Structures are given as structure tokens and as C-alpha cells.
Amino acid sequence: MTVAARPRQSIRFHSRSFHAMTLAPETPLSDWLAELDGWLERSPDFFIGRPIALDISACEATMAETIQLTKDLRERKIEVLGLEGADRAWRDAELPPLLNSGGRNDNAQDSVMAALDVDQPAPQAPPPRPHSLLVDSPVRSGQYIEHLAGDVIVVGSVASGAEIVAGGSIHIYGALRGRAIAGADDPRARIFCRKLEAELLAIDGLYMTADDMEPHLRGRSVQVWLDGETVMVTAQD
Secondary structure, X not given: OOOOOOOOOOOOOOOOOOOOEEEOOOOOHHHHHHHHHHHHHHOOOOOOOOOEEXXXXXXXXXXXXXXXXXXXXXXXXXXXXXXXXXXXXXXXXXXXXXXXXXXXXXXXXXXXXHHOOOOOOOOOOXXXXXXXXXEOOOEOOOOEEEEOOOOEEEOOOEOOOOEEEEXXXXXXXXXXXXXXXXXXXXXXXXXXXXXXXXXXEEEOOEEEEHHHXXXXXXXXXXXXXXXXXXXXXXXXX
């Protein structure tokens, strides 16, 4: 009797890129956590379901401090999926996976390759020129729009609970009631909207919540930009 062999299913591996938000704590960590708690009081659901990377390069935390910090964040329902700025010797510790970029020993491999006169990888081609994303309808509550290659233009309003993330500037030809996060790839970016009723404005990681906005600017046409480390908002009407 002949028995047909069943074809073996192959294992497929796919390479994908995901955009993650990065938290960069500063010392003293207790003060940074207290500031984070204040943020969470105003926006308790902001980090829920978001991929988070933790960059400890600025605070130079020890391994024990980093382990405790990830536990503190988990208690606040912030799950860290990757760690930047950590020593490669920490790979066996009870920590999230160590990311390649920003590590303390990231230059070690390059130094060894140079010492052994090993050919370095050829430089990559420059990235394509940024382009804009046009959203020609209102953005409803709960919608999340991300475009890291350039500006985002919304022909309509952005409802409360919606979020726009752009590598460049954000232009909203209507009311902004949700969250606008610009400048993910350009600190010179700006936010423009016809009617300011936003929950959050952010550029290059610096943010302003509704409680921080001047009352006389609510309901007006505004532009938002960075002046050093300060988020500036001015009326356009």
C-alpha cells in the first residue's frame, strides 16, 4: 500500500517595523515618577495598549534601579517592550529585551571590526523625501492616525478620544478636540487648527495638556510650536 507523505508546513519569518513611544526618565527617578503620576491623573488611558520603549541613557540607571523602574511602570499599567541605553551585560537580567540603538556598548562591535580591519557595511541610501498624508474626512473618537514620513492634513475636525501622530507638522481645518502629536521626526514641526479644544498638544516629545492651555485660546484658531524646551501657543485670528 502506498502512503502519500503530507507536505511539511514551513515556518515563515516576516520582517516588520513598528512605531513605539519612548519614555526617557531623568534623575532623580522618584521626581520623574511623581511627574508621570501627575500626567496619568490627567490622561489615565494614554499609555494603555501602546508599545513603549524605555531609554535610560540620560539617567544612567543601574541594573537594580532599572529592574525596579520597569516594575514601577508595570504597576502604572505601562508595559515596556524594549530597553535602550542599557549595558549589554544585562541581557540575562529580569528586564525587557535590550534594543540595539542607544546602548552603552553599542560602539564595541564597531571598534572590534575596525581593529580587525573588517569591512564595514555599505552606507544606506538616504530615506525618501517626506510627503504629506491627506485625511479628507473628520477623525472620529477612538481613531488613531499615524504618519511618520511627513505632515498630516485633516480636512475636518478631530473628535475627543482621537489621536493624530505625525513625523512633521499637523494641519487641522476644523476643531481639534483630541490629541495632536507632531514633530516625531522634526522638532521644527508645528500644529495648526481652526478651533482649539484639544486634550493634548505635543511636539518632539514635549507636551501641553488641556489644563495647561490658556483659557483665552480655547475655541480659537491657533498655531503651536517649540521655543527651546517650551511649547508655545498663539492665536491666529
